Amino acid sequence: xxxxxxxxxxxxxxxxxxxxxxxxxxxxxxxxxxxxxxxxxxxxxxxxxxxxxxxxxxxxxxxxxxxxxxxxxxxxxxxxxxxxxxxxxxxxxxxxxxxxxxxxxxxxxxxxxxxxxxxxxxxxxxxxxxxxxxxxxxxxxxxxxxxxxxxxxxxxxxxxxxxxxxxxxxxxxxxxxxxxxxxxxxxxxxxxxxxxxxxxxxxxxxxxxxxxxxxxxxxxxxxxxxxxxxxxxxxxxxxxxxxxxxxxxxxxxxxxxxxxxxxxxxxxxxxxxxxxxxxxxxxxxxxxxxxxxxxxxxxxxxxxxxxxxxxxxxxxxxxxxxxxxxx
Ligand SMILES: Nc1ncnc2c1ncn2[C@@H]1O[C@H](COP(=O)(O)OP(=O)(O)OP(=O)(O)O)[C@@H](O)[C@H]1O
Numbered sequence: 001x002x003x004x005x006x007x008x009x010x011x012x013x014x015x016x017x018x019x020x021x022x023x024x025x026x027x028x029x030x031x032x033x034x035x036x037x038x039x040x041x042x043x044x045x046x047x048x049x050x051x052x053x054x055x056x057x058x059x060x061x062x063x064x065x066x067x068x069x070x071x072x073x074x075x076x077x078x079x080x081x082x083x084x085x086x087x088x089x090x091x092x093x094x095x096x097x098x099x100x101x102x103x104x105x106x107x108x109x110x111x112x113x114x115x116x117x118x119x120x121x122x123x124x125x126x127x128x129x130x131x132x133x134x135x136x137x138x139x140x141x142x143x144x145x146x147x148x149x150x151x152x153x154x155x156x157x158x159x160x161x162x163x164x165x166x167x168x169x170x171x172x173x174x175x176x177x178x179x180x181x182x183x184x185x186x187x188x189x190x191x192x193x194x195x196x197x198x199x200x201x202x203x204x205x206x207x208x209x210x211x212x213x214x215x216x217x218x219x220x221x222x223x224x225x226x227x228x229x230x231x232x233x234x235x236x237x238x239x240x241x242x243x244x245x246x247x248x249x250x251x252x253x254x255x256x257x258x259x260x261x262x263x264x265x266x267x268x269x270x271x272x273x274x275x276x277x278x279x280x281x282x283x284x285x286x287x288x289x290x291x292x293x294x295x296x297x298x299x300x301x302x303x304x305x306x307x308x309x310x311x312x313x314x315x316x317x318x319x320x321x322x323x324x325x326x327x
Contacts, residue, residue, distance in 0.1 A: 001157055001189040002028040002051065007060035009046050020046040022212035023060070028205075030156075033183065033190045035200035037297060038209035044193040045085070047209075048159050051191065052082050065156055078106070081155035083146050083163045091135035095126050095145050098134060099152055106153035113152075120148035123178055140171035147175055151182050158182070160192045164199070172196075197297045206297065210305040220297060227295035227303050228268035232276050238263045240285035247284055258302045263288075268295065268303070 009021040021043045028034045036044050049055040050062055053073035062069045064076045089098050096117060103113035121127040124144035134142060143163065150158060158179065164172040176199070182188050192203065200206050201220050208216040208223070216223060236244060241259045248254040248267060257267040269276055269292065280287050 001030045001032070001065055002026065002034075002191065003061075003063040004047075004051075005061045007047070007050065007062055008058050009043075009050060009055065010058045019212050021050070021057075024209075024212075024214040026207065026214060026217065028189060028191065031183070031187045031189055033202075033204045034192065034207065035203035035205075036191070036193045036207045036209055037195075037197075037200045037301065038193075039195075041211075042209040043212040044209055045161055048082075048161055048191065048193060052080055052159055053077055078153070079155060080157045080159055081150035081153065083150045083158070083160045085161045085165065087142055087146065089134050089142055089146060089149070091137075091142075092133065094131050094133055095121060095137075096130040098145065099149055102149045102152050108153060116152050116154075120151055121145075123181065124148045125174075140167055143167055143171065143175060144178070147178055151178075154186055155188060157189045157191065160190065160194075162193055162195060164194075164196065172199075176202075200297055208301060208304050210301075215304045216300070223297065223300045224295045227299045228270075229294075230269040230276075230292050231266055231295050231299050232269050232279075233264060233266040233291040233293065234280070234283075234287050235289040236263050236265065236285055236287050241265055243284040247282075251282070252279065256303045256306075258299075266299070266302075268299070 004024055004026040007021055007024045011018045011020055036047065038044050046055065050057050050069065051064065053069050053076050056070055065079050067076050069076050093101065099117040099121065100113055103116065108116065118127065121130050124147060126141060126145055134145065164175055179190060183190060192199065194200055203220065205217060206220050206223060207214050238261060241263065244265055245257050248257060252270050254267050254270065257265055259265045276290065276292055280290055
């Protein structure tokens with residue numbers, strides 16, 4: 001459904017150049033659910049702006065369902081639905097009018113518009129509120145309406161740029177139910193950018209993007225396996241973080257540590273070593289608590305980029321054991 005070859009985008013302004021996307025290659029199959037994960041400024045929005053024909057590449061080639069996005073932008077737009085980070089509804093119109101307007105732009109007939117609007121507004125639980133102005137809607141209701149509107153012309157490819165940012169967990173779950181329902185109904189491909197690790201976790205494949213480069217692409221399970229079987233998280237004094245890092249590097253060759261200013265340090269448990277407790281006993285300073293858990297996509301990100309991705313995470317990994325007290 002998507003073929004990206006050696007795609008680069010360089011922004012030039014007042015004499016300086018910024019490489020937002022740096023020679024990425026990516027193929028996404030029909031019906032696949034693909035998540036692009038990366039921190040602020042990684043190049044995710046730029047990539048999907050090129051995919052959706054809003055921006056032109058500096059070099060490289062992008063095809064959507066066999067159509068080149070530069071040569072055939074109008075045909076490509078017919079095939080895609082986009083949900084942007086920033087709301088794009090007209091809040092002076094009602095929910096139904098927003099649907100109707102979008103349907104007209106996509107050349108749907110009146111009967112098609114009526115059938116689709118009713119089915120989709122019912123799907124997102126907004127049918128009862130169809131005559132109300134969007135300006136009277138809550139953030140979650142607007143987001144649900146945007147999803148319904150993006151699906152109005154039955155796109156082959158749905159592009160979502162952080163669609164659930166700032167929404168409560170219940171609304172996020174509901175939105176995903178609608179998207180998965182539509183995937184099942186007409187085999188839609190989904191291309192998502194997100195900061196939420198659990199959203200990326202449910203994708204068929206995840207691409208890790210950093211500073212314009214695609215540093216890894218694989219299933220979430222395989223990416224996590226690359227980190228190792230388990231990750232140790234330790235609580236210590238902030239002053240003790242550096243000595244611990246030095247010790248881990250010197251005696252265990254561990255360089256993929258993540259530290260935060262509160263005194264937390266995490267690193268993959270070395271395979272074949274004497275076990276977590278054995279390592280901890282030899283570390284300098286006081287260790288207040290230790291958690292052992294399965295790696296998550298944040299650990300993958302740290303290992304690939306040396307940076308932390310865990311923004312907005314609600315819950316820790318469910319697969320953890322916690323040790324507290326004297327170790
Ligand atoms: N129109 C522009 N002109 C100049 N630089 C830009 C422009 N758009 C994006 N950039 C730069 O390109 C880089 C990638 O930005 P992009 O918005 O694609 O990142 P992102 O991964 O989507 O980040 P976020 O998660 O914050 O949305 C950034 O350094 C950004 O400042």
